[in-house]
Amino acid sequence: xxxxxxxxxxxxxxxxxxxxxxxxxxxxxxxxxxxxxxxxxxxxxxxxxxxxxxxxxxxxxxxxxxxxxxxxxxxxxxxxxxxxxxxxxxxxxxxxxxxxxxxxxxxxxxxxxxxxxxxxxxxxxxxxxxxxxxxxxxxxxxxxxxxxxxxxxxxxxxxxxxxxxxxxxxxxxxxxxxxxxxxxxxxxxxxxxxxxxxxxxxxxxxxxxxxxxxxxxxxxxxxxxxxxxxxxxxxxxxxxxxxxxxxxxxxxxxxxxxxxxxxxxxxxxxxxxxxxxxxxxxxxxxxxxxxxxxxxxxxxxxxxxxxxxxxxxxxxxxxxxxxxxxxxxxxxxxxxxxxxxxxxxxxxxxxxxxxxxxxxxxxxxxxxxxxxxxxxxxxxxxxxxxxxxxxxxxxxxxxxxxxxxxxxxxxxxxxxxxxxxxxxxxxxxxxxxxxxxxxxxxxxxxxxxxxxxxxxxxxxxxxxxxxxxxxxxxxxxxxxxxxxxxxxxxxxxxxxxxxxxxxxxxxxxxxxxxxxxxxxxxxxxxxxxxxxxxxxxxxx
Amino acid sequence: xxxxxxxxxxxxxxxxxxxxxxxxxxxxxxxxxxxxxxxxxxxxxxxxxxxxxxxxxxxxxxxxxxxxxxxxxxxxxxxxxxxxxxxxxxxxxxxxxxxxxxxxxxxxxxxxxxxxxxxxxxxxxxxxxxxxxxxxxxxxxxxxxxxxxxxxxxxxxxxxxxxxxxxxxxxxxxxxxxxxxxxxxxxxxxxxxxxxxxxxxxxxxxxxxxxxxxxxxxxxxxxxxxxxxxxxxxxxxxxxxxxxxxxxxxxxxxxxxxxxxxxxxxxxxxxxxxxxxxxxxxxxxxxxxxxxxxxxxxxxxxxxxxxxx
Numbered sequence: 009x010x011x012x013x014x015x016x017x018x019x020x021x022x023x024x025x026x027x028x029x030x031x032x033x034x035x036x037x038x039x040x041x042x043x044x045x046x047x048x049x050x051x052x053x054x055x056x057x058x059x060x061x062x063x064x065x066x067x068x069x070x071x072x073x074x075x076x077x078x079x080x081x082x083x084x085x086x087x088x089x090x091x092x093x094x095x096x097x098x099x100x101x102x103x104x105x106x107x108x109x110x111x112x113x114x115x116x117x118x119x120x121x122x123x124x125x126x127x128x129x130x131x132x133x134x135x136x137x138x139x140x141x142x143x144x145x146x147x148x149x150x151x152x153x154x155x156x157x158x159x160x161x162x163x164x165x166x167x168x169x170x171x172x173x174x175x176x177x178x179x180x181x182x183x184x185x186x187x188x189x190x191x192x193x194x195x196x197x198x199x200x201x202x203x204x205x206x207x208x209x210x211x212x213x214x215x216x217x218x219x220x221x222x223x224x225x226x227x228x229x230x231x232x233x234x235x236x237x238x239x240x241x242x243x244x245x246x247x248x249x250x251x252x253x254x255x256x257x258x259x260x261x262x263x264x265x266x267x268x269x270x271x272x273x274x275x276x277x278x279x280x281x282x283x284x285x286x287x288x289x290x291x292x293x294x295x296x297x298x299x300x301x302x303x304x305x306x307x308x309x310x311x312x313x314x315x316x317x318x319x320x321x322x323x324x325x326x327x328x329x330x331x332x333x334x335x336x337x338x339x340x341x342x343x344x345x346x347x348x349x350x351x352x353x354x355x356x357x358x359x360x361x362x363x364x365x366x367x368x369x370x371x372x373x374x375x376x377x378x379x380x381x382x383x384x385x386x387x388x389x390x391x392x393x394x395x396x397x398x399x400x401x402x403x404x405x406x407x408x409x410x411x412x413x414x415x416x417x418x419x420x421x422x423x424x425x426x427x428x429x430x431x432x433x434x435x436x437x438x439x440x441x442x443x444x445x446x447x448x449x450x451x452x453x454x455x456x457x458x459x460x461x462x463x464x465x466x467x468x469x470x471x472x473x474x475x476x477x478x479x480x481x482x483x484x485x486x487x488x489x490x491x492x493x494x495x496x497x498x499x500x501x502x503x504x505x506x507x508x509x510x511x512x513x514x515x516x517x518x519x520x521x522x523x524x525x526x527x528x529x530x531x532x533x534x535x536x537x538x539x540x541x542x543x544x545x546x547x548x
Numbered sequence: 549x550x551x552x553x554x555x556x557x558x559x560x561x562x563x564x565x566x567x568x569x570x571x572x573x574x575x576x577x578x579x580x581x582x583x584x585x586x587x588x589x590x591x592x593x594x595x596x597x598x599x600x601x602x603x604x605x606x607x608x609x610x611x612x613x614x615x616x617x618x619x620x621x622x623x624x625x626x627x628x629x630x631x632x633x634x635x636x637x638x639x640x641x642x643x644x645x646x647x648x649x650x651x652x653x654x655x656x657x658x659x660x661x662x663x664x665x666x667x668x669x670x671x672x673x674x675x676x677x678x679x680x681x682x683x684x685x686x687x688x689x690x691x692x693x694x695x696x697x698x699x700x701x702x703x704x705x706x707x708x709x710x711x712x713x714x715x716x717x718x719x720x721x722x723x724x725x726x727x728x729x730x731x732x733x734x735x736x737x738x739x740x741x742x743x744x745x746x747x748x749x750x751x752x753x754x755x756x757x758x759x760x761x762x763x764x765x766x767x768x769x770x771x772x773x774x775x776x777x778x779x780x781x782x783x784x785x786x787x788x789x790x791x792x793x794x795x796x797x798x799x800x801x802x803x804x805x806x807x808x809x810x811x812x813x814x815x816x817x818x819x820x821x822x823x824x825x826x827x828x829x830x831x832x833x834x835x836x837x838x839x840x841x842x843x844x845x846x847x848x849x850x851x852x853x854x855x856x857x
Contacts, residue, residue, distance in 0.1 A: 047814065051633040058587035059631075133600040135588035152595035203634050225635050226643045228806040229716075254715070255801050255810060258699060262707045262714045429583025429819050436590050466590065 038546040040248040041528060042269045044260055048228055048253045052220065053206025054191040055127040055134040060539055065251070066188040067538035068232055070216040071240075073101050073120070073170075074185040076541070078532045080346075080452055082182050086115070086192070086215065086239070087170075096177030096490045101170040108237040109194055110214035117164035119215075123193030125157040136189040139450060142181075144173040177489040180453040187451065187537050191215065217244045217543040228253040232542075245530070245546035261523070270525040270547065275400075279334030279521045287523040292346040294449035294535035296339055296457070297405070299394075299442055299513035300470035306441050308390055309470070313381030315510035318419075319367060320374035322412050324516060331404045334521030339514035340367040341503055343457040346517075346535040347449050350500065351492045357454055358517070361503035367514055371415060378416050391420045395443040397431035405444055405515065435469045443469070444515070449536040454499040455484070456536075461511055472511040477502050556844065563836045564622075570832045571621050571825070575614055578821055585630040585819040604628070604822070617825065626826035631818045637826035641808055645830065647717050648800065648807030651726055652792045658731035659788065660781070663738025668774055670739065671746035682739065689736025694795045698729035698802045715804040726803040730795050734788040741784060745777035782846045789838040793831055 045061040054066055073090075074082035084090075087101040107115035127134045128149045140146035144161025148154035161173035174181070184190060194213055201211040209223040209230075217240070218232035232249040234241060252269065254260040260272030264287075274282055282288050301309040301318065308314050324338035337345065340362040350360035382388065394409060396402040403425065410421045421442075426434065435443050447467075449456045460467040463478045484498035506512065520539075524531065530544040586592065586600065601607045604627065605616060620627065626637035670682040705725060706714035713722045749755060750773055758768050797809035808827055815823035 048811075050631050053633060056633045130593065130595045130599050133592075133596055133603065135586060135592060137593075137596065138591045147593075150596055151593040205634075207632075207634050224643060226632065226640050226806075226811070228804065252716075252804070253806075254804050256804070259702065259715045259802055259804055262702055266707050266710065266714055268714065268716075427581075427583070428817065429581070432590075433583045 038245050038247070038548065039527075040250060041246055041542070041545060041547045043249065043251045043271050043540070043542070044254040044263075044269050044273075045251055046253070046255050046273060048226065049223055049230060051206050052209075052212045052223070054123065054188040054193060055132050055137075056206065057188045058135050063188055063538040064540045064542075065220070065230070066191065067186075067540075068216065068218045068249070068542045069212065069214040069220050069235075070188065070191045071238075072185045072187070072190050072192075073103075074182060075543070076186045076532075076534055076537065078544075080534050080536070082186050085186070096179075097174045099172040099174075099181065100165075101172070103168040103170065104239055105168065107215075107239055109197075110219045110235050110237050111197075112237060113194065113196075114167070115192060115194070115215055116167040117170040118167070119192035119194050120170050121162050121164050122195040122198070123191055124162045125160050126193055126198070127189050128160055129157055134189060136187075139184055139187065139189055142174055142176050142178045144175050176485075179489060179492065179495060180451050180455060183451040183453055214238070217241075218249060240543075243544060245544070246542070249542055249545075264523045264525075270528050272523050274334060274521040274523060276331070276333040276335055276404075276521075282521075282523065283334070285523065286526050289522055289524050290334060291520040291522055291533045291539065292535050293518050293520060293539065294344040294347040294452070294456075295446060295518040296342060296344040297336070297401075297444060297446050297515045297518060298339070298342060299409070299515060300435070300440075300445050301472075301510075301513065302438060302441055302443070302469065303471045303473075304438055306390075306392055308381070308385050308387065311381040311385055312509050313377045313384065314390070315513070317374045317376075317378035317381060317416060318413060319510050319513045320370045320377065321416050322409065322513070322515070323369040324367075325369070327405060327408050328516050331408055332401055332516065334519075335401065336516035336518055339516050340507070342461070342506055342512050342514055343454050343499075343503055344447075344449060344517050344535070347457070348452040348454065350496050352496055352500075357496070357500070357503075361500045361507075363504050363507045366504075366507040374416055378419060382418060389418050389420065391422070392441045393422045393424050395424050395426065395431060395434060395440040397428040397444075398425050399428060402431075402444060409444075409515075436466075438469055438471065440469075445469070445512075446518070448518075452536055454496070454503070455481075458499055458502050458506075459485075461506065470512060472509075474505060474509060474511060477505045477509075477511065480505070552844070552847070555847070556840070559840050559843070563833075563840065566836060567622070567829065567832060568618060571618055571829060572614070574825055574828045575617055578824055579610065581819055583819050585821055587818070604630070621825065621829055626829070627822040629815075629820055629823045631815065631820040631823065637822045640811065640823065641826055641830055644806055644808045644811055647805050648796060648809060649834075651723065651730060651796055651799070651805060651807065652789070654723060654727040655731035655792055655796075656734060656785070656788060658727050659734025660738050660785075662731070663735040664742050664774075664778070664781075666735070667739040667742025668746060668769070670743045671750065671773075672769055674743075674747055679743075682743075686736040686740045686743075689732045690740070692732070694729050694733060695798045695802060697732050698726065698799055701725045701729050702802065715802070717803075717805050722803075726799050726805060729802075730792060730799045733791055733795065737784060737788060738781060741781060742774075742777055745780060746773050749773045749776050779846075779849055782842055782849065785842045786839045790835060793835065 047061050049062055049065050050059050051057055051062055057063055057066055071085045073087040075085035077083045086103055086107060088104045090099055090101045092099050103117055109115050126132050127137050128140055128146050130150055130152050137150050145154050145159045149160055163171045165171055192215055197213050198205050204211045206212055208225045209220045214235045217235055217238055219235045221231045221233055223230045229252045234244050234247045257275040261278055263269045264272045301315055303309045328336040328338050341358045343358050345356055345358045348357050350357045353360055394406055396406040406423045410423055413419055413421045434440050459481055462481050463473045480498045480502040484495045488494040488498055527548045530546055532541040533539055605613060624638055629635050629637050629640055632640055666682050670679045673679050702714055705711050712725050716722050755772060758772055800807040800809035812827040
């Protein structure tokens with residue numbers, strides 16, 4: 009199905025009556041979709057969201073200035089047009105006329121100003137406020153240096169005109185606008201709800217395709233109805249959507265087989281038996297699993313030959329096909345697949361930036377590089393510890409990597425398993441030797457990956473230090489920032505340096521194997537941000 | 549009776565003391581858990597982090613946090629959850645404790661009723677093939693974990709035979725499979741226990757006497773043997789309740805039951821301190837109250853205990 013671009017059906021106001029009739033017909037035509045998530049909703053507050061399934065629920069009930077289409081390209085949504093200044097530091101968005109919240113109150117540019125200010129207000133404690141970095145005074149407000157929220161670079165020029173001022177050009181700005189932390193929030197409603205805002209269905213408003221019905225703050229089955237005040241309600245075919253929490257993969261499988269639900273995630277064990285089913289699908293996610301080698305705790309990891317040896321000893325195909333079946337594909341870059349297209353050649357950026365043979369399996373080469381590196385370091389044997397979390401994928405990967413790496417003579421690998429949260433804090437404290445990390449894109453731009461590994465950057469946990477790499481990232485963010493082709497060329501070159509020097513050791517790109525009932529059509533999935541978008545989905 | 553009141557008051561005092569000890573141990577164990585309760589902690593500015601920490605009282609010295617926590621917890625004020633933002637932990641637990649309690653009680657009743665039935669049947673037909681068969685069932689019931697039963701029941705009874713719902717919690721029908729899965733262990737325990745007790749009682753002098761007096765077989769079994777064998781069964785209910793509570797965490801996940809078990813597990817994985825504490829306290833309290841009730845009941849029905857007390 010081709011997705012109807014919001015811009016094409018912007019004005020239907022004079023036809024309001026017959027259209028309303030028509031949508032009534034539509035509502036009966038399509039069945040209830042019974043979807044599942046693996047965790048219950050924890051908040052419906054766009055400023056406070058962190059969990060993936062909460063992003064889905066917020067995206068079902070809201071729209072931003074832009075909404076991502078099925079190719080994950082942002083399309084105008086609540087905004088009908090926008091202009092960007094030549095220096096890339098000022099955007100003016102024009103909202104569609106007669107926008108309404110689900111309770112019928114007008115939705116205006118002031119709602120964006122309020123929502124954005126609220127997210128940046130340190131008192132709100134938004135854990136995604138960092139996305140605003142680069143919007144005028146966002147950093148100063150979040151750090152408490154600027155107390156006046158109205159100094160944030162977002163202003164309502166009138167009810168339908170929103171001006172956004174930036175400190176520096178943000179090529180990823182439009183990519184981020186479909187995300188929940190950039191949704192509008194109605195000041196009167198939020199203030200009236202007070203601390204209850206976003207904690208139950210009755211304490212939220214919808215600006216998007218659906219209205220949430222019956223979430224009491226902790227129940228596991230939540231239903232959604234079409235939002236009759238949504239500007240694009242004609243595109244919404246489903247009148248009733250139910251999302252259940254099913255945490256156990258076997259339960260999901262049985263429920264799917266009994267026709268109770270229309271979607272369920274599959275575990276690697278289930279994939280083998282399900283691969284040829286018509287309902288089998290994989291949902292790509294812009295997430296890379298990679299190994300970080302800590303140069304601070306293992307000085308030998310400063311040696312490029314040793315880092316490369318480790319990478320060459322890993323047969324990634326075995327890992328993805330035999331152990332993580334259905335949930336992984338071999339990685340050749342740090343930036344994930346399905347992230348973004350390279351404007352220079354139209355290819356997926358990860359493919360475009362892959363250096364042939366740089367991330368590959370070649371055990372003799374690994375041994376040779378290792379011996380060379382150890383000779384340079386004046387050492388004979390290297391003993392290292394691999395830190396992992398106790399997730400299923402973590403344990404499977406670690407045992408495999410241990411086995412693979414110990415085929416290098418002189419390299420001894422032990423495994424340290426800790427809970428997920430501890431793995432994160434040990435990594436951030438740089439208190440590890442090798443660690444399997446996982447990074448998911450915030451938005452469709454290489455900066456979401458590659459900026460992490462600038463010299464001295466906070467997420468550069470391995471402390472890999474490459475001057476040329478850092479210079480290229482800075483160039484992409486400064487002199488080439490308004491030239492997408494040059495900017496991507498910088499990122500590509502940086503990615504290639506990283507691959508050749510093994511700044512991190514890419515392992516696999518993550519995806520999610522699932523059953524989705526073939527009678528459910530129009531379902532849109534995104535590799536970053538909200539994973540599932542129900543706006544255009546319907547069940548025959 | 550005043551002796552009983554004194555006894556109950558004494559026990560309530562012990563419960564309170566135990567609770568304080570549990571709160572203390574959990575509090576400090578939890579503080580030792582590495583990692584932050586915030587999902588994106590590394591991305592917060594210092595000011596943002598300070599604001600959030602102040603909201604949850606995490607900015608105060610540990611000993612002050614501890615004192616505040618004990619005082620609030622004893623008034624059932626567990627604070628707000630991290631994961632479910634701005635939601636009071638007491639509400640989160642109150643909204644989900646119903647299904648957990650229902651499942652626990654049903655499983656207990658199922659286990660005891662069927663356990664007694666099976667045990668009595670085996671005792672009456674002792675040393676026959678039926679007895680051996682029942683013993684095998686009992687051994688399997690005790691040794692196979694409840695989640696294995698759950699998976700088997702769900703697949704065969706739910707999916708293949710389509711007799712009962714696979715998962716969910718939308719009416720009594722939905723509770724049957726989880727009740728059986730969770731009740732297998734108490735059933736097997738009770739059955740083995742009842743059989744042993746009844747065989748014992750059947751060999752005792754007063755049963756011989758009843759038989760000599762010419763009472764009918766069924767009178768002997770039901771009025772004299774079974775009734776006297778039931779008394780010690782009450783002592784088993786305490787440990788059974790413990791098993792049910794720990795078992796229900798898994799059963800709730802498998803059958804997608806909106807109870808506190810699944811919520812408890814996710815609170816531990818996300819370092820949701822207030823929710824971990826709240827749920828721990830609620831679990832401990834339920835357990836201690838069950839133990840207290842069984843002790844009281846035991847005292848009421850067994851004259852020997854009543855007298856010695």
